[in-house]
Each structure stands twice: as structure tokens, then as C-alpha cells.
Amino acid sequence: MTAELVRGQNHPLPGTRLEIRVSAGTPVVAAATLGDAEGKVLGAEWVAHPGTPALSGLEVSRQATADHRIAVDLDALPDAAHRVDVLLALPTPDATRAGRRGPARFGAAAAPFVTVTDLSGAEIAHYTLTGLDAETAVIALELYRRQGAWKVRAIGQGYAGGLAELLTDRGLPEAPSLARVIHEAAARSPARQAPTPPRPSGSEGDRTRQAVTPVLGPDPAGTPPQGAGPGPEYEAEYGDPGAKPTLQGADPGQPAPAQPLPSPPPPPARSPSRPPEGGPVDYHHPRRRTTAPAPTQPPPPAASPTPPGRPARPVAGDANGWSMDERLYNQVWGMFEDLARSVAAYRSAVAFADSRLDKELDQVLSDPRARVGGQGDTARESARARHERLVARAQEVLDRDLAQLATEAEAVEAALPPAYARWDSPVWHGYRVPVEMPMALRLGDLRLPEAGHVPIPMLVRLPLERGLWIDSGHTESPGDPSADAHGPRSLALETAVAHTARLLAAHPAGGFTVHAVDAAGSGARTLARLVRAGVLAAPPAVGARGVADVLTRLTQRVDLVHMAVRGGAADSLPPGFDTSRQLLIVHDFPRGFDDRAVNQLRYLADEGPSYGVHLMMVADREDCAGYGPLLDPLWRGLLRLTPVADDHLADPWVGHAWTYEPALVTPGSQVLARVLDRVAAARRSVGR
Incomplete structure (x- = not known):
């Protein structure tokens, strides 16, 4: 039975010789990258594209067409390759026949459809890449090896900056030039040449194995890629992971153990020349990025999905990550940071207003002239009025941010998988035992007094x-086991x-x-x-x-x-x-x-x-308490939780005391x- 995948879902592969069929409805350029055990692309020689269509165990089409067939032999891949990513990109005008201009973004074309089949043509899984908008390049699928077995996962991660941004995200330092080479090669190809399934790899004894240093380029025992040279070795690098909040015990009566909140993986490095992201959704945080940046030219008013001046409605999974699981995880902790910053700004504004009111009242009391007539009363009323305006302005900003966060929290909560969801979520009714461990687990919710209606799921990394x-x-009665029934x-x-x-x-x-x-x-x-x-x-x-x-x-x-x-x-x-x-x-x-x-x-x-x-x-x-210092290391080494709502979790990042509610x-x-x-x-x- 064919598996119909949704974004982030995976499915086991029954064999190692496969064909990936792409139907896009508009000409697209197809490419594929090999990744090591950590998903890093080690160099340009690990990219199959129209200019270098064949790698050991992998072959793609030579030109931009609406239909592609990508041949894969997983047994013939280099030993260091643990992942194959299938990439699709809209061609530049020169890459289409006679310079015919196609859609400028995937959102203006029919959703691409990819199918994984065996060599007999029997379908294994298929995936429709829905939800694309301003993107011009996308990672459609990934084939990955886990504990000796191969699986396919639906990705659907798009890039508005095209192939250059996508390849930069994969850690290739020469991404812009490689993207230009790919588009030029697709434009030069006079006719489509369907790839043939690659030859099976030789015996295990004929293949060179390297446990530490990845094998670059073709398999020594396989067929060398056409046009492949001895290109330099590149190592993928990622951006600054940034410091994440750490919760620590805030019990005033005793020292509590440190309670670290998990930090999401570092976001991939971005090209410094790329225009800033964010679109109409302003998350007020430099590390919160959406997958669909704002277009360089503003759309006409009639095409705007939301009224001018209002932020677009947030969607689940609108964060960096290779899978939907990782995107949701990053989005949840991005919401945590946004809520912490918004409440910190509100508290700071109110503290400033209070301090200013106290100072102005002191000045009134210290001025003898204010005691004559009604000048003192007028000055005090003016000071209180200014205080109220400052607090009202701070409250207005906080309410605006909380409304946006509440909308995002509602959208995210409805899309959370079982490991992230509340027990009353409908997703548990369709629960199935997973085939692999998720990225994190929900242990409860976190709230702040000013935003009690906006709960943030408390996720901890697994394992x-x-x-x-x-x-x-x-x-009170330790000798009576039934005293606490x-x-x-x-x-x-x-x-x-x-x-x-x-x-x-x-x-x-x-x-x-x-x-x-x-x-x-x-x-x-x-x-x-x-x-x-x-x-x-x-x-x-x-x-x-x-x-x-x-x-x-x-x-x-x-x-x-x-x-x-x-x-x-x-x-x-x-x-x-x-x-x-x-x-x-x-x-x-x-x-x-x-x-x-x-x-x-x-x-x-x-x-x-x-x-x-x-x-x-x-x-x-x-x-x-009778164990004294003997118990302290154990107490400090564990994450303290409570069976009832309690504000024992402190955030030294901005100084908040968060209320924890158990799941x-x-x-x-x-x-x-x-x-x-x-x-x-x-x-x-x-x-x-």
C-alpha cells in the first residue's frame, strides 16, 4: 500500500534501488545532495545537478522540465553518505526554452508532487508539497539511514532566496557560484535525457570504508560521475546557536536545583547578503525566522491576505528545521522567548512609570510653593495622569503582543504531535507507537501572571x-502508608x-x-x-x-x-x-x-x-532532611517538577518566575x- 506522506512524516523503504518521480506542472530544476551522518554536505562533489548529473548511486535529469525521474541506488552510495536530499528549484529565465519566463515563485504554480517507486514502478510513498508561497527552491524529500535501515521523510522546506540560499543553508561556501552553474547547465541542455538506474555496487570487499573521514566524490569501485573533478573538500558550518533561557530553582526558603530548559539546535547559517526575513509577522526576536520572507516588491492591496497594518495569521511549523518535529520544537521555544521579552518590556515600562511618579510627587512635596493654593493638587493630578498614560501605553503594547502570541499558540497547539500535545488533544485518539524517538517531550506548561491565557508548552529534549x-x-504521618491515600x-x-x-x-x-x-x-x-x-x-x-x-x-x-x-x-x-x-x-x-x-x-x-x-x-x-549534605548533589542533579501549579521555576535570562503546570x-x-x-x-x- 502506498504511503501518503505529510510534512515531517517518514516511511520505511523496502528496497535500495529506487526511482523518484517529480511532477511539477511547470519546469523545475532537479538536484540532489548527499549528506554524512550529521546531515552535512561535505563539498560540491556531493551535489548531483544538471552540470554533474551522475554520482555513485545517484543520477538526476540534465535540464529544467515539468517531469523528472531521479534514479537512486542506496547500496552504491559512498560509505560516508547517510542521507540523500532531493531539491527542486524554479529555473531562471535563461534556463527555460527560448527564455520563456515561468512562475516567479512556487506559490504561483501547482503544488509539486513527488513519488518514490521501486524499479518495477510500484509506488512506495508520495508527497504533495503544499503550503509554498514565496519560495523558489525547496527540499522535497530526504532519504536517510537509521540503524542500518533506509527511510524516506517528507520535508517541504522552502527558500525564497532560491538555490543559492538553499545550498548556503547546507553549509556550502561556494553556494552562489554553484547555483549559477546549475542554472546555466540546465539552460544549455538541448533535450531531456532520462536517467538510467545506476549499476549496483560491487562486493563489500571492493568498497573503500572510512569510519572517521568521509569518502568524497565517487565510490572507488563504482562508476565515476560524469564531469566530476577532484574538487576541494568543504565542511558544513552552522550559525551561532545563541544562548537560551535556563530555569533555576527560585524557592526562597532553600537552594533549588538548576532547571535547564532545552535549547533548540542552532539555526543554519544564512547568507549575509540576503534581505532580512520576517514578512508581515513581527516576532520581535532576531533568531525567529519564517520560511517565507517578504517579497522584494510589495504586492498590490487587493492581493494582501490581511488588512494593512495587521500581522498575518501565524501558522504551525513556521520556524527553522529539517523536519516538522524540529520546526515545531523551535517555534515553541521561540514563543517562550517572545513572551519573556514582551513581559519584561512591560514590567520595565511600568517600573519606569512608577519611578517617575514617585520622583514627581517628591518634587511636589519638597516645593513650598506647591503648598499654597491648589498648585500642589494640580501637580499631583498631572503626575498621576502621566503615569496612567505610560502604563496604558505599555499595556496596549503588551496586549498586542499577547494577542499575536495567543493566535500563534492556538495554531501550534492544534498541530502538535502526541509527544508535544496535551493529554486532551484529539491527536492521542489516533496514537500509534512510533518507529523512532521524537526530538522532545512535553512535561507541562509555563505561564506568566501578565499572560495567564497564553500557555507555553514546556518541552525537554530526548533522550x-x-x-x-x-x-x-x-x-505528617510517615508511619502510616494510608495517610496520604x-x-x-x-x-x-x-x-x-x-x-x-x-x-x-x-x-x-x-x-x-x-x-x-x-x-x-x-x-x-x-x-x-x-x-x-x-x-x-x-x-x-x-x-x-x-x-x-x-x-x-x-x-x-x-x-x-x-x-x-x-x-x-x-x-x-x-x-x-x-x-x-x-x-x-x-x-x-x-x-x-x-x-x-x-x-x-x-x-x-x-x-x-x-x-x-x-x-x-x-x-x-x-x-x-535527615540525610543532610549527602542528598544535596542528588537534589541539584534532577529537574524539579510539582504535581500542582507552582512558580518554583525562575528564569535568570530576564528575571521572570514562571508558573509551571504539570501535564x-x-x-x-x-x-x-x-x-x-x-x-x-x-x-x-x-x-x-
């Missing part, structure tokens, strides 16, 4: 770089179960294993959800002995993987070794834990994330049970 500490509240401790454990379900749902089948420790057995009722679904590796460990057994197994696992990685023998782990990531839920801490167990927890918190073991502590620091399931909803059942079913199918 987790640190464990989680979920505050459970102080237990419906109190804060039970709510904290429910929060931990919801976060665990999200982590399980975000990983491929069998890629995430969960353990639970409940020394006193007080969390059995809440943990029963995980037990009934069958997603736990074993029943929750109870008693001091059970705690010791689980901690010993996980610390030994970290030691074993650490030694294997350090010794360069990561592929020599014992047979049957579980390579999935591990999560340990610790409930009722510190009951059942001695000093040795606490040290093991500290070790797992410090070293575990690097070797696939993560902690989720459900505890209260006041209950753990909880709506009472009475069955979405959590359905998701866990599907995860368990997928795990069983993998285990068979």
Missing part, C-alpha cells in the same frame, strides 16, 4: 539529559505515572523499560495502572531488600556499559543484554533507603543518563489506559 524530582509534599503524595505519584506513560509512548516498541521501587507499598494503587498494562519490567519492588536488588542491577548495568564504551567494545556486550533505555520510578523515598542506597541513587543520577538509565524521584526534600490526564479520561495498552501490545509483538 533525557537529567532525571526528574517530583515534589510529593511533606508527610488521596493527598499530595498520591497526586505526585499520579503525575509520575502520567510522565512515565508519555516517555513510553514517545519511544519505539521495546525501546524503553520501566522499573518501580515502592518500599512501603503505599503507591500500589496508583502503580497498578502500569502493572495492569504490563509495561513494567517486573512488579514494583517493596521492602529494603527489593530496593537494594533493583539499585544493584541498575548500577551494575551503568558500570558495564561505561566500561564497554570506554574500552571501545560497545558491540561486545553480553548476549541477551537489554539495550533499551531504563527508567527507575522511586516512590516513598527515603523509607527503605540506607546510606548505601542513597549513594547508588546519586551515582545513577550523575552517570545514568549518559548510559541509558534515568531516575524519576517522587519525594519531598523536608522528609529527606495531567483529565479526570475520568481513558486516554492513558488506551495509550498504555497500545504500548504494551507493541512490546509483546516485538518480543515474539
Whole structure:
């Protein structure tokens, strides 16, 4: 069955000899780039285009036409190539026959349609590149290798600056000249020459393999590209990633652990000669860029989609990134920065107005003449009126920014995938266990008092770089396990179960294993959800002995993987070794834990994330005060969350205290049970 892809979606490829068919409705220039394991194009010799139509394992058309057939043999690609990007560009006037001018942008032409087929012509996947506007070049598809298997992903990332901007984005320093060569070669081609499928590669023993230095140019055992020379080696470089906000504990009564917000990957470097982007949407931030820059000539008033002076309605995925997943992630944290800056500007303006009012009132009181007649009252009224005007002006600007952010948040929320979405989102009704881990995970929402109606999803990068500490509240009756059957401790454990379900749902089948420790057995009722679904590796460990057994197994696992990685023998782990990531839920801490167990927890918190073991502590620091300084490193090493809304997250970037709201399931909803059942079913199918 043919897969109908949408932007950002991927699909496995059943074979390695393929044909990519392009139907554009208007002449387009087709090209393709090879990328290494990090997606970098190492030089111009890794670009197949009309001037150099054939690389080892890849061949494109020689001229600009409305239909293209691109032949791909993935087995014949250079060993260092892990990705193939298919590029489409509108030709320059000279690249069309008789200089006939075609559409000036993709938005003025029919949406291009690309199909991936096998050599028999059977369709594997197809993708319609919708949503293009001012772009004149676009990355249509990418074929990429993941864990030895090849997949196709729909990209649809456009560039208004054409091929020059696209190739610059890929890190090629000679992008403008290469783009000119491509268009000139397409213009010189007298007739279309359909590419033939490339010859299969030779035996594995005939191919030169380089584990560190990528192989540039053709495969030594394959057919050399036509017209390919020994061109220089280029290395892709990216722009300044920029500093992102870091949340730190702001509890006035005790030092809280640092709470880092994830930072998106660095945006690709842009050509300095390109006109500034932004279009009609003003995000007030230098690193927020849209994919469709404003045209160099303003459109006529009748063609304007929005009334003059009003910003265009934001759309989801309107940010930099190679996939829709990455674009949404970058857009969410761009919204966070915009909200932080807007509120900071408002608070600064109000503080200035207050300071100015105090100064003017002091001057009135210090002037003896103001005490005679009504001069003093008039001066005070004038000062208060100026203060009100300043505050009203600041509020007006804030309301304008918040209205734009609220509109963007609404559009983004509706487009978020399950890993980023709220539990009440309709996207969970169609949930399927993913084939690969997403870029990030939603742990809740962030709000500011001035903008309580604009929640910003709190996303953390996957795999987790640190464990989680979920505050459970102080237990007044530690000897009675049932004292908190419906109190804060039970709510904290429910929060931990919801976060665990999200982590399980975000990983491929069998890629995430969960353990639970409940020394006193007080969390059995809440943990029963995980037990009934069958997603736990074993029943929750109870008693001091059970705690010791689980901690010993996980610390030994970290030691074993650490030694294997350090010794360069990561592929020599014992047979049957579980390579999935591990999560340990610790409930009722510190009951059942001695000093040795606490040290093991500290070790797992410090070293575990690097070797696939993560902690989720459900505890209260006041209950753990008896451990003193022994517990401080563990407390500081985990990301502190709460089961109720709380403003414990501080932002040293602009000095805000953000209110964190956990991502909880709506009472009475069955979405959590359905998701866990599907995860368990997928795990069983993998285990068979």
C-alpha cells in the first residue's frame, strides 16, 4: 500500500534501488545532495545537478522540465553518505526554452508532487508539497539511514532566496557560484535525457570504508560521475546557536536545583547578503525566522491576505528545521522567548512609570510653593495622569503582543504531535507507537501572571539529559502508608505515572523499560495502572531488600556499559543484554533507603543518563532532611517538577518566575489506559 506522506512524516523503504518521480506542472530544476551522518554536505562533489548529473548511486535529469525521474541506488552510495536530499528549484529565465519566463515563485504554480517507486514502478510513498508561497527552491524529500535501515521523510522546506540560499543553508561556501552553474547547465541542455538506474555496487570487499573521514566524490569501485573533478573538500558550518533561557530553582526558603530548559539546535547559517526575513509577522526576536520572507516588491492591496497594518495569521511549523518535529520544537521555544521579552518590556515600562511618579510627587512635596493654593493638587493630578498614560501605553503594547502570541499558540497547539500535545488533544485518539524517538517531550506548561491565557508548552529534549524530582509534599504521618491515600503524595505519584506513560509512548516498541521501587507499598494503587498494562519490567519492588536488588542491577548495568564504551567494545556486550533505555520510578523515598542506597541513587543520577538509565524521584526534600549534605548533589542533579501549579521555576535570562503546570490526564479520561495498552501490545509483538 502506498504511503501518503505529510510534512515531517517518514516511511520505511523496502528496497535500495529506487526511482523518484517529480511532477511539477511547470519546469523545475532537479538536484540532489548527499549528506554524512550529521546531515552535512561535505563539498560540491556531493551535489548531483544538471552540470554533474551522475554520482555513485545517484543520477538526476540534465535540464529544467515539468517531469523528472531521479534514479537512486542506496547500496552504491559512498560509505560516508547517510542521507540523500532531493531539491527542486524554479529555473531562471535563461534556463527555460527560448527564455520563456515561468512562475516567479512556487506559490504561483501547482503544488509539486513527488513519488518514490521501486524499479518495477510500484509506488512506495508520495508527497504533495503544499503550503509554498514565496519560495523558489525547496527540499522535497530526504532519504536517510537509521540503524542500518533506509527511510524516506517528507520535508517541504522552502527558500525564497532560491538555490543559492538553499545550498548556503547546507553549509556550502561556494553556494552562489554553484547555483549559477546549475542554472546555466540546465539552460544549455538541448533535450531531456532520462536517467538510467545506476549499476549496483560491487562486493563489500571492493568498497573503500572510512569510519572517521568521509569518502568524497565517487565510490572507488563504482562508476565515476560524469564531469566530476577532484574538487576541494568543504565542511558544513552552522550559525551561532545563541544562548537560551535556563530555569533555576527560585524557592526562597532553600537552594533549588538548576532547571535547564532545552535549547533548540542552532539555526543554519544564512547568507549575509540576503534581505532580512520576517514578512508581515513581527516576532520581535532576531533568531525567529519564517520560511517565507517578504517579497522584494510589495504586492498590490487587493492581493494582501490581511488588512494593512495587521500581522498575518501565524501558522504551525513556521520556524527553522529539517523536519516538522524540529520546526515545531523551535517555534515553541521561540514563543517562550517572545513572551519573556514582551513581559519584561512591560514590567520595565511600568517600573519606569512608577519611578517617575514617585520622583514627581517628591518634587511636589519638597516645593513650598506647591503648598499654597491648589498648585500642589494640580501637580499631583498631572503626575498621576502621566503615569496612567505610560502604563496604558505599555499595556496596549503588551496586549498586542499577547494577542499575536495567543493566535500563534492556538495554531501550534492544534498541530502538535502526541509527544508535544496535551493529554486532551484529539491527536492521542489516533496514537500509534512510533518507529523512532521524537526530538522532545512535553512535561507541562509555563505561564506568566501578565499572560495567564497564553500557555507555553514546556518541552525537554530526548533522550533525557537529567532525571526528574517530583515534589510529593511533606508527610505528617510517615508511619502510616494510608495517610496520604488521596493527598499530595498520591497526586505526585499520579503525575509520575502520567510522565512515565508519555516517555513510553514517545519511544519505539521495546525501546524503553520501566522499573518501580515502592518500599512501603503505599503507591500500589496508583502503580497498578502500569502493572495492569504490563509495561513494567517486573512488579514494583517493596521492602529494603527489593530496593537494594533493583539499585544493584541498575548500577551494575551503568558500570558495564561505561566500561564497554570506554574500552571501545560497545558491540561486545553480553548476549541477551537489554539495550533499551531504563527508567527507575522511586516512590516513598527515603523509607527503605540506607546510606548505601542513597549513594547508588546519586551515582545513577550523575552517570545514568549518559548510559541509558534515568531516575524519576517522587519525594519531598523536608522528609529527606535527615540525610543532610549527602542528598544535596542528588537534589541539584534532577529537574524539579510539582504535581500542582507552582512558580518554583525562575528564569535568570530576564528575571521572570514562571508558573509551571504539570501535564495531567483529565479526570475520568481513558486516554492513558488506551495509550498504555497500545504500548504494551507493541512490546509483546516485538518480543515474539
